[in-house]
Amino acid sequence: xxxxxxxxxxxxxxxxxxxxxxxxxxxxxxxxxxxxxxxxxxxxxxxxxxxxxxxxxxxxxxxxxxxxxxxxxxxxxxxxxxxxxxxxxxxxxxxxxxxxxxxxxxxxxxxxxxxxxxxxxxxxxxxxxxxxxxxxxxxxxxxxxxxxxxxxxxxxxxxxxxxxxxxxxxxxxxxxxxxxxxxxxx
Amino acid sequence: xxxxxxxxxxxxxxxxxxxxxxxxxxxxxxxxxxxxxxxxxxxxxxxxxxxxxxxxxxxxxxxxxxxxxxxxxxxxxxxxxxxxxxxxxxxxxxxxxxxxxxxxxxxxxxxxxxxxxxxxxxxxxxxxxxxxxxxxxxxxxxxxxxxxxxxxxxxxxxxxxxxxxxxxxxxxxxxxxxxxxxxxxx
Numbered sequence: 609x610x611x612x613x614x615x616x617x618x619x620x621x622x623x624x625x626x627x628x629x630x631x632x633x634x635x636x637x638x639x640x641x642x643x644x645x646x647x648x649x650x651x652x653x654x655x656x657x658x659x660x661x662x663x664x665x666x667x668x669x670x671x672x673x674x675x676x677x678x679x680x681x682x683x684x685x686x687x688x689x690x691x692x693x694x695x696x697x698x699x700x701x702x703x704x705x706x707x708x709x710x711x712x713x714x715x716x717x718x719x720x721x722x723x724x725x726x727x728x729x730x731x732x733x734x735x736x737x738x739x740x741x742x743x744x745x746x747x748x749x750x751x752x753x754x755x756x757x758x759x760x761x762x763x764x765x766x767x768x769x770x771x772x773x774x775x776x777x778x779x780x781x782x783x784x785x786x787x788x789x790x791x792x793x794x
Numbered sequence: 795x796x797x798x799x800x801x802x803x804x805x806x807x808x809x810x811x812x813x814x815x816x817x818x819x820x821x822x823x824x825x826x827x828x829x830x831x832x833x834x835x836x837x838x839x840x841x842x843x844x845x846x847x848x849x850x851x852x853x854x855x856x857x858x859x860x861x862x863x864x865x866x867x868x869x870x871x872x873x874x875x876x877x878x879x880x881x882x883x884x885x886x887x888x889x890x891x892x893x894x895x896x897x898x899x900x901x902x903x904x905x906x907x908x909x910x911x912x913x914x915x916x917x918x919x920x921x922x923x924x925x926x927x928x929x930x931x932x933x934x935x936x937x938x939x940x941x942x943x944x945x946x947x948x949x950x951x952x953x954x955x956x957x958x959x960x961x962x963x964x965x966x967x968x969x970x971x972x973x974x975x976x977x978x979x980x
Binding site for chain 1: 955977
């Protein structure tokens with residue numbers, strides 16, 4: 609698979625709402641900027657970002673079947689909010705559909721919502737680009753944007769902190785990978 | 795081992811600072827009150843509470859040796875703050891020293907600082923008694939005390955929320971059992 613940016617964006621476009629597609633384009637741009645800043649593979653960052661939300665609007669039943677049937681997907685995902693499913697499931701759908709096999713890109717797509725214990729630089733870039741792309745507007749995002757100018761790890765730690773505190777304030781469960789990512793970066 | 799309350803308190807007293815001993819007596823009283831309210835074994839609650847901080851001031855080197863050498867202690871404790879060690883290590887020290895074998899009491903002592911995934915009623919009572927005993931005075935404790943009048947699970951969930959948010963606000967790591975306890979109670 610030697611996908612270009614435009615091929616990746618065109619592949620996901622029909623499956624996304626317009627706003628979500630526009631978000632995806634901004635995440636791709638943001639990921640390129642971060643990859644340049646922190647010395648990651650720019651092409652991989654751009655592709656992973658372009659593909660990251662592919663499964664966002666897939667039917668829940670379909671995603672549930674993937675989680676039940678593919679041994680590479682942790683079954684405990686079913687115990688947590690279905691918002692967490694589209695990353696891990698999307699990476700495997702893309703593997704089957706377009707022959708996406710690059711383990712670094714697949715990892716970044718998988719963990720873009722939750723983070724995970726030992727995040728690679730590419731994982732961090734896609735996670736952070738998704739959090740700070742210019743269309744995002746929630747409490748604390750500007751502080752994370754500022755931090756992202758100088759430290760990828762510190763910016764990711766701040767984003768994870770905000771996410772955990774937000775979820776707890778809403779009395780929602782927090783997927784263990786998110787805690788592991790936080791502990792690992794602190 | 796058929797320890798009385800006074801025997802348990804007298805056993806731990808020489809190892810505790812005066813303030814910590816007074817705290818221990820209050821936790822025992824609080825645990826009895828909660829056990830009566832929520833239908834737990836009053837004697838076990840009282841004993842577990844009387845013994846819960848036994849290892850609080852044991853030398854760090856000694857506790858570290860226990861963690862390294864006793865297969866029942868998770869090695870990852872060493873990666874987290876030593877404040878978390880005295881519960882798990884204390885339960886095993888008491889097993890050796892005074893023949894404490896009751897698995898319910900040992901469990902409640904072990905997890906009184908961190909919580910754990912599937913807490914028993916006794917685990918919750920000692921955890922909560924330690925958090926709300928009348929000498930405690932920190933933000934949010936009165937709300938947890940109020941909740942403890944009616945719901946053991948909700949009060950524990952509030953205490954865990956407060957603990958996690960406090961640790962994150964201080965940029966400290968959070969032991970995974972604490973997250974599991976929170977997710978499990980939410």
